[in-house]
Amino acid sequence: MVVSLLLVAAVALLVVQRYFKRQRRPPGARPLPGPRGLPFIGRVHDIPSKESWVKFYEWSKTYGPIYQMEIFGTVHVWISSEEVAHDLLSKRATIYSDRPMIPNLPDNRTSGDYLALLGRTDTWKSQRKLCNHLMHASTLASLHSYPTLERDRFLYLMCQDPSRYLEWIEQFTSRTVSRLCWGTARPAQVLRHTTFGLLETISPSGALPNVMSFLRHVPAAISPWKKKESARHALEDRLFHANVGFVAQSLAENRARPSFIRTFLETKNSPDERVRARWGEQAEAMHVVGLMAIAGALTIGSPIQSFLLAMCHYPEWQRKLQDEIDGVLEGRCPQWEDREELPLLRAVVKEVIRWRPPVPTGIPHAIEKDDVYNGYFIPAGATIHALEWGITRDESRYPDAEAFNPGRWIDPSFPTYREPLTQYPNLSGFSQFGFGRRTCQGVPIVEQDLFLTMGGMAWAFDIRKKRDPATGAEIPVHWNDYTPLLIAKPAWFPFDAVPRSPEKVGRMREMYVAAREQPGAGQNVDMDISQFRADLGDQIYFDDVADAGGGLGSHN
Numbered sequence: 001m002v003v004s005l006l007l008v009a010a011v012a013l014l015v016v017q018r019y020f021k022r023q024r025r026p027p028g029a030r031p032l033p034g035p036r037g038l039p040f041i042g043r044v045h046d047i048p049s050k051e052s053w054v055k056f057y058e059w060s061k062t063y064g065p066i067y068q069m070e071i072f073g074t075v076h077v078w079i080s081s082e083e084v085a086h087d088l089l090s091k092r093a094t095i096y097s098d099r100p101m102i103p104n105l106p107d108n109r110t111s112g113d114y115l116a117l118l119g120r121t122d123t124w125k126s127q128r129k130l131c132n133h134l135m136h137a138s139t140l141a142s143l144h145s146y147p148t149l150e151r152d153r154f155l156y157l158m159c160q161d162p163s164r165y166l167e168w169i170e171q172f173t174s175r176t177v178s179r180l181c182w183g184t185a186r187p188a189q190v191l192r193h194t195t196f197g198l199l200e201t202i203s204p205s206g207a208l209p210n211v212m213s214f215l216r217h218v219p220a221a222i223s224p225w226k227k228k229e230s231a232r233h234a235l236e237d238r239l240f241h242a243n244v245g246f247v248a249q250s251l252a253e254n255r256a257r258p259s260f261i262r263t264f265l266e267t268k269n270s271p272d273e274r275v276r277a278r279w280g281e282q283a284e285a286m287h288v289v290g291l292m293a294i295a296g297a298l299t300i301g302s303p304i305q306s307f308l309l310a311m312c313h314y315p316e317w318q319r320k321l322q323d324e325i326d327g328v329l330e331g332r333c334p335q336w337e338d339r340e341e342l343p344l345l346r347a348v349v350k351e352v353i354r355w356r357p358p359v360p361t362g363i364p365h366a367i368e369k370d371d372v373y374n375g376y377f378i379p380a381g382a383t384i385h386a387l388e389w390g391i392t393r394d395e396s397r398y399p400d401a402e403a404f405n406p407g408r409w410i411d412p413s414f415p416t417y418r419e420p421l422t423q424y425p426n427l428s429g430f431s432q433f434g435f436g437r438r439t440c441q442g443v444p445i446v447e448q449d450l451f452l453t454m455g456g457m458a459w460a461f462d463i464r465k466k467r468d469p470a471t472g473a474e475i476p477v478h479w480n481d482y483t484p485l486l487i488a489k490p491a492w493f494p495f496d497a498v499p500r501s502p503e504k505v506g507r508m509r510e511m512y513v514a515a516r517e518q519p520g521a522g523q524n525v526d527m528d529i530s531q532f533r534a535d536l537g538d539q540i541y542f543d544d545v546a547d548a549g550g551g552l553g554s555h556n
């Protein structure tokens with residue numbers, strides 16, 4: 001009896017909902033096409049937990065470059081065309097620049113902790129300005145050479161043991177961004193730990209409440225997801241406070257290395273009151289810089305890993321890349337200053353990102369007002385996804401889109417070719433960094449990190465599939481087995497990274513030694529993270545363990 005009543009009530013609710021939805025639609029406007037779903041749950045049952053972006057892309061082939069589906073009562077709009085994404089997210093940015101609420105982090109739109117997840121609020125506007133200001137100041141100083149120093153360390157570790165490439169890449173990305181944010185690599189160890197927890201918290205296929213949104217109503221005392229997130233958040237907060245405290249103390253003692261936080265604190269110390277007032281409070285800057293560190297630690301490893309995958313499958317492109325580097329630099333390892341002369345290396349960087357988008361489903365926007373596009377109705381409150389995987393597979397722009405082909409950026413017969421080659425290709429304005437007012441603010445870091453690591457690896461190693469020692473047969477490497485969270489990375493695969501000559505091994509060792517942070521006068525005091533180490537134990541890695549393999553002692 002009760003069940004029947006509930007069923008009747010649910011059906012009645014559905015009918016009423018449908019009626020009001022139809023009432024809202026302006027005369028003549030049609031609903032977007034899309035797969036029809038089951039009542040209430042929509043299409044949640046046939047979204048695969050792995051590589052969901054491939055399924056969303058398949059639907060775009062049936063329903064077109066913009067379609068919609070419902071999941072637990074929310075309208076989700078999927079866009080697989082760069083042109084449509086620009087039409088809506090850029091040209092109509094006034095109403096398409098909000099962010100949806102994340103069920104497992106329900107205050108994401110308002111809390112001010114994570115700029116990239118904030119709604120279109122005043123806090124977001126002021127944080128975005130501060131982020132721009134800090135990035136700009138550091139970009140003018142070539143990111144203080146931190147990416148180069150860390151790249152040199154990374155190459156040496158890769159040379160020691162390429163099978164641990166995941167570890168070396170994560171160390172590279174987190175240490176580089178840590179130095180950029182706080183002038184020291186020490187926090188990287190804890191940052192990795194807190195950041196990967198956050199990725200689970202916010203990913204649509206991560207914590208369960210993001211899949212079944214009604215679970216967000218489970219009280220904190222009995223919700224395992226809320227407990228986990230609040231412990232993670234508390235640790236992150238402690239880390240960010242300690243990092244800012246370290247920079248402030250170093251600045252007071254006149255030994256602070258360049259960093260985003262140092263730039264902020266120096267502005268705060270300006271004698272000009274207007275300058276002091278412009279960038280807001282220290283707590284705000286702590287969060288903005290914290291988010292920049294999180295973004296850097298989470299994302300950049302993806303294309304570095306995909307580069308290794310591409311080199312295993314496309315040895316001919318590795319050879320061409322090595323020919324460019326060897327020909328132009330006559331044996332030297334690529335440096336950031338060489339970028340104008342190495343268009344193929346820049347093309348490889350861009351093609352890796354196109355071939356295997358690091359954020360394949362995009363970071364969703366939310367629409368604030370009802371809208372009509374080409375006769376289709378898009379309701380206020382809908383979640384709008386620029387499906388980066390689909391956008392990079394548009395055959396009219398990317399012929400033979402499944403193939404890894406850096407040539408498409410530097411050969412005039414392709415639609416993506418652009419001159420002058422001293423400047424193009426580059427990552428600025430690339431669809432893979434989002435649209436409109438919410439575009440990624442970290443492109444200068446991505447560009448430099450990827451140019452140096454990919455160029456460095458091509459200079460140093462022949463990367464290739466392993467061979468079975470008994471049979472001589474190649475050991476297969478997967479083609480597209482990626483992790484399912486918001487930032488997708490290839491599953492571990494075996495490969496050889498064979499140094500291209502004994503001289504290069506010697507050179508890598510020299511570069512490693514030269515890149516170690518040189519303690520100068522008053523500079524040999526680094527941040528003390530012993531309390532974090534004591535609390536987290538083997539949940540965090542130890543740089544000195546990693547470096548002991550090379551017999552060169554501690555590196556942090």
Ligand code: HEM
Nearest residue numbers: 116292295296299358363433434435438439440441442445
């Ligand atoms: C391969 C690396 C990266 C990729 C593929 C990437 C991609 C993206 C994408 C797709 C968005 C969402 C854009 C939109 O909503 O339309 C975004 C936002 C953002 N990214 Fe990145 N990103 C990368 C690295 C970084 C780094 C290193 C930083 C460090 C500063 C960063 C900072 C940000 C910020 C602050 C936002 C939020 C902007 C906003 O919501 O207003 N990203 N990124």
